[in-house]
Amino acid sequence: TLTEDHETGAEPEAKRRKTRKGTHSCWECRRQKLKCIFSAPTDTICFRCQQRNTKCVSQEFPEEVSAPVERTRRMGDRVVRVEALVEQLVKKVGSHNDGTAVVCRTPASEDGGNPRHGIPTPVSTVESDSSRFLALYKPSKVWKYEKLSRLLYDSLPTREDTEMIYSARGHSSMLFHEVWTIPYTILDQGDQKWSENKIVAPGPKTHPVIIARYMLHLAVFLQHIPPEFHKEARGLSESPRTIMKRLVDMAIGLVTTNDELIGSIEGLECVMMESLYQSNTGNLRRSWIAIRRALVIAQLMGLPRRGSRAQYKFLDPKTKADPLFMWFRIVFHDRHLCLMLGLQQGCLDHSMTSDAMMASETPVGRLERMHCVLASRILQRNESDPSCRDFDVMRDLDMELQKVTRILPNKWWLVPDLARSMSDSHALFWDMRRLFVQLFHYNLLNQLHLPYMLRSSDERKYDYSRITCVNASREILSRFVMFRSFNQSTFCCRMVDFFALMAAMTLLLALIDSHRSSSAEKLLAHQYLTDRAMIEQAQENMEEVNRLNTDLLSAQGADLLRRLLAIEAEAADGHMYRAEGVSVQVPESELAQSEEDNISEFRMYIPYFGTIKIARDGVISKKIPAAEQLLGASSNNSQLPITNEFNKTTPEIRNSETRIYSSSYAQPYANIQPQLPASSPGNNSVAAPFMPQLSGSISDTLLQQPEYPVLAADVDNWAFQGVDMAFFDSLMRG
Numbered sequence: 001t002l003t004e005d006h007e008t009g010a011e012p013e014a015k016r017r018k019t020r021k022g023t024h025s026c027w028e029c030r031r032q033k034l035k036c037i038f039s040a041p042t043d044t045i046c047f048r049c050q051q052r053n054t055k056c057v058s059q060e061f062p063e064e065v066s067a068p069v070e071r072t073r074r075m076g077d078r079v080v081r082v083e084a085l086v087e088q089l090v091k092k093v094g095s096h097n098d099g100t101a102v103v104c105r106t107p108a109s110e111d112g113g114n115p116r117h118g119i120p121t122p123v124s125t126v127e128s129d130s131s132r133f134l135a136l137y138k139p140s141k142v143w144k145y146e147k148l149s150r151l152l153y154d155s156l157p158t159r160e161d162t163e164m165i166y167s168a169r170g171h172s173s174m175l176f177h178e179v180w181t182i183p184y185t186i187l188d189q190g191d192q193k194w195s196e197n198k199i200v201a202p203g204p205k206t207h208p209v210i211i212a213r214y215m216l217h218l219a220v221f222l223q224h225i226p227p228e229f230h231k232e233a234r235g236l237s238e239s240p241r242t243i244m245k246r247l248v249d250m251a252i253g254l255v256t257t258n259d260e261l262i263g264s265i266e267g268l269e270c271v272m273m274e275s276l277y278q279s280n281t282g283n284l285r286r287s288w289i290a291i292r293r294a295l296v297i298a299q300l301m302g303l304p305r306r307g308s309r310a311q312y313k314f315l316d317p318k319t320k321a322d323p324l325f326m327w328f329r330i331v332f333h334d335r336h337l338c339l340m341l342g343l344q345q346g347c348l349d350h351s352m353t354s355d356a357m358m359a360s361e362t363p364v365g366r367l368e369r370m371h372c373v374l375a376s377r378i379l380q381r382n383e384s385d386p387s388c389r390d391f392d393v394m395r396d397l398d399m400e401l402q403k404v405t406r407i408l409p410n411k412w413w414l415v416p417d418l419a420r421s422m423s424d425s426h427a428l429f430w431d432m433r434r435l436f437v438q439l440f441h442y443n444l445l446n447q448l449h450l451p452y453m454l455r456s457s458d459e460r461k462y463d464y465s466r467i468t469c470v471n472a473s474r475e476i477l478s479r480f481v482m483f484r485s486f487n488q489s490t491f492c493c494r495m496v497d498f499f500a501l502m503a504a505m506t507l508l509l510a511l512i513d514s515h516r517s518s519s520a521e522k523l524l525a526h527q528y529l530t531d532r533a534m535i536e537q538a539q540e541n542m543e544e545v546n547r548l549n550t551d552l553l554s555a556q557g558a559d560l561l562r563r564l565l566a567i568e569a570e571a572a573d574g575h576m577y578r579a580e581g582v583s584v585q586v587p588e589s590e591l592a593q594s595e596e597d598n599i600s601e602f603r604m605y606i607p608y609f610g611t612i613k614i615a616r617d618g619v620i621s622k623k624i625p626a627a628e629q630l631l632g633a634s635s636n637n638s639q640l641p642i643t644n645e646f647n648k649t650t651p652e653i654r655n656s657e658t659r660i661y662s663s664s665y666a667q668p669y670a671n672i673q674p675q676l677p678a679s680s681p682g683n684n685s686v687a688a689p690f691m692p693q694l695s696g697s698i699s700d701t702l703l704q705q706p707e708y709p710v711l712a713a714d715v716d717n718w719a720f721q722g723v724d725m726a727f728f729d730s731l732m733r734g
Contacts, residue, residue: 026056145208148254152211153204155250157243161236162218165243166199168225174199175429177220180272180329181321184362188430207315209266212255215247216273222247223280223491227548248277256290265323266315268297272326275333280491282553284498284723288337294330295346303327304351328352328369335375336440339447340498342726345379363408364437370404371440378447382730390451394465397448405441413438415479418486436493439479443499445472446506450730453506454513463523470510470524470531476503477534484541490549497542498723501557504535505727508564515571532568535561556720 025036026046037047049056157165166174178187202211222244236243255261256270275290302310304327312323334346351357352369361369374397381393405413416435421428445468452465480500487493511531514524524531542558545551 023059026058028052028054028056030059146205148208149206149211150204152208152215152250152254153202153206155246156201156211156215157218157247158237159201161238161243162199162201164235165218165222165225165240174221176224177217177273177276179433180276181269181326183322183325183360184365185360186320188362207266208255209261209264209270210316212251212270213266213273215251216256216270216277219244219247219251220273220277220280223277224489226487226489248274262297263301264313264315265301265321265326266319268294268301268312268326269319269321271297272330272333279333279337280494282491282494282497284337284341288334288341288343291330291333291337292346295334298323298327298330299347304349324357328357328372332368332372332375335372335379336495338379339375339443340495340723340726342382342729344383345376348376348380350376364433367404367407367441368437370400370407371437371444374400374404374444375447378444391461394448394452398445398468401441401445401448415482418482432493435479435483436496439476439496439499442472442475443502445469446476446503447730450506450727453510454731466510466513467523469506473503473507473510474527474531474534476500477507477538481534481537481541484538484545488545488548490545490551490554494553497545497553497557500538500542501560501720502723502727504538504561505564507531507535508561508568509731512568512571515568528572532565535565539565553720 026049028049029036029046032048034048039047039050045056156162175187202214222240225240251270252274255267256274261267262271271290271294275287275294278284278287278290298304301312301323303312304324310323331347331349331352337343338345350373353373358366358369377393377397381390381397412434415438416431418428418431418435421431449465449468449472452462453469455462455465476499480496480503483493483496484500511524511528514522539558539561542554542561546554546558
């Protein structure tokens with residue numbers, strides 16, 4: 001071959017060829033289109049070839065003989081590289097090893113009766129030889145990401161650390177991120193060997209997205225490690241939290257926020273894992289930002305459409321993710337966070353409950369898909385202006401929620417016994433999934449009925465909503481107590497803590513409201529002690545989690561429940577006075593009491609919302625800060641806060657205090673006509689529309705709000721993340 005001749009230095013004798021009469025130019029002068037001049041008739045090298053130090057070959061010989069040495073060497077090098085790449089391609093096709101080749105899967109093939117929900121096998125994704133070769137031979141892109149891949153690879157923990165980390169929790173934790181990308185029908189097959197392949201670290205020359213996916217999987221796994229492991233992990237080269245933070249910072253900073261890298265299914269999976277990690281950490285706002293970004297990326301890929309209209313690709317032929325199932329998970333998580341934070345949903349897609357999708361799902365999967373659609377309808381109600389049709393919408397949705405519970409047998413709705421499943425990691429995973437689906441169902445019930453829980457009516461038509469909220473809150477709290485007694489890891493399934501906090505607040509407000517009713521109307525009296533005991537147990541669980549993990553959310557949640565329990569206890573003892581004309585001053589902390597050692601009134605400052613005041617007599621009031629105070633509070637931070645929606649629609653109520661009286665003493669909601677009280681010195685109250693009653697006395701003391709946290713502040717700077725804001729906003733919607 002040419003390369004062999006080049007390497008040995010042999011120069012075979014060139015065969016002479018016939019030339020046209022009068023041809024005297026050499027090949028090099030002919031290529032340059034220059035006149036070939038010889039200094040003397042006896043010279044064998046022309047003048048120009050002497051100047052350029054090139055080989056002067058007459059046209060009597062083949063042109064290849066005149067090729068410059070450098071060009072010959074380059075051609076030989078290219079041939080060597082091509083031969084090596086072809087050999088590498090043959091090995092890859094034969095063994096299906098990992099690589100950096102981009103494997104495009106046609107979505108149309110997913111409809112072709114694949115027994116695994118349309119997820120193509122590695123063999124089915126291999127296209128023609130030419131397309132595979134062209135995808136493989138892209139040295140520019142490979143070298144472009146080589147430094148990034150090496151940087152990510154160098155940040156991975158050592159092999160010994162990784163093995164110790166994975167041995168701390170077991171197989172069940174590996175499945176918690178798989179439920180985001182793989183249908184239950186495949187996960188239920190119990191292929192433990194396949195899941196454990198995830199712990200094998202990728203090589204330093206792997207695509208950076210594949211390395212980032214491994215890093216995020218490992219970080220989510222670290223979140224499930226029990227707190228006692230952190231104390232016993234002396235064999236690790238560094239602490240688990242240090243490893244977790246480094247992995248996440250590198251993966252998010254260099255990959256998931258790089259638009260150039262996330263145009264694949266694996267890239268989309270990385271953004272979803274970022275949202276899952278932030279949610280487990282308690283950073284619900286950052287989790288929502290990440291999942292909304294994943295939603296947009298999925299839409300750009302053409303999801304949830306099928307056929308040729310979808311445009312997505314895979315980097316790794318071993319990836320088992322189902323794009324359509326990933327779309328469902330993205331939309332579900334987006335709606336879930338929107339309910340928690342009081343935000344607008346990202347899309348109105350209901351295709352996840354189509355007949356084809358429901359037919360291929362397990363019963364639990366069908367229930368989750370119905371939950372996704374019902375959450376969308378609740379969000380649509382919350383996003384619209386209050387109207388007389390809201391009550392009918394609520395009843396229709398309530399009937400739908402009753403209907404979907406029949407998808408599963410009666411015993412499925414019992415509280416799962418996690419301790420019994422400890423010996424079987426696969427059974428433990430499914431029991432925990434069952435627990436979380438139950439929690440989400442009861443949280444949907446609370447979200448649906450909360451606006452009607454404290455309303456009053458002569459026909460008592462709102463009693464059903466009140467009882468539904470109470471029962472749903474009991475179900476949530478009983479499962480929270482069981483879960484946190486079993487698992488005290490702060491970052492494991494963090495959403496459960498937010499569910500429990502809202503459920504405890506709902507139940508306490510219902511109890512406070514019940515003490516204002518007559519004896520004949522005390523529907524909660526016989527379960528009063530059980531309800532209080534369950535809330536107290538939840539408070540103790542939060543305190544224990546904080547003690548073991550130094551967790552701000554658990555600490556502030558426990559403190560909030562302790563103060564509300566004190567308010568409810570005094571209300572139960574018959575203290576029925578109205579909180580009129582109380583001075584409002586918010587201290588530096590978010591949670592504050594009205595006066596020193598005075599538990600008759602509890603005030604809670606909520607960023608971007610106002611100050612909630614709850615008194616023993618069942619009065620809930622909201623003080624909305626003036627726009628000037630909002631600007632002044634945030635001026636030191638050089639950030640412009642979001643104006644409260646209430647201020648936008650009713651600017652005249654700024655710097656006023658409105659109260660909701662949640663008892664039979666208040667007039668029926670439908671008959672309330674807000675009236676402007678007579679002006680008097682020191683009275684700055686103005687009538688607020690849709691509010692049952694107004695405060696008649698406002699303190700002259702200006703409300704000095706603490707600095708507002710940034711909109712995407714982490715849990716250490718904004719413990720409740722705005723969940724409290726959404727809770728009271730929904731409560732006051734009524």
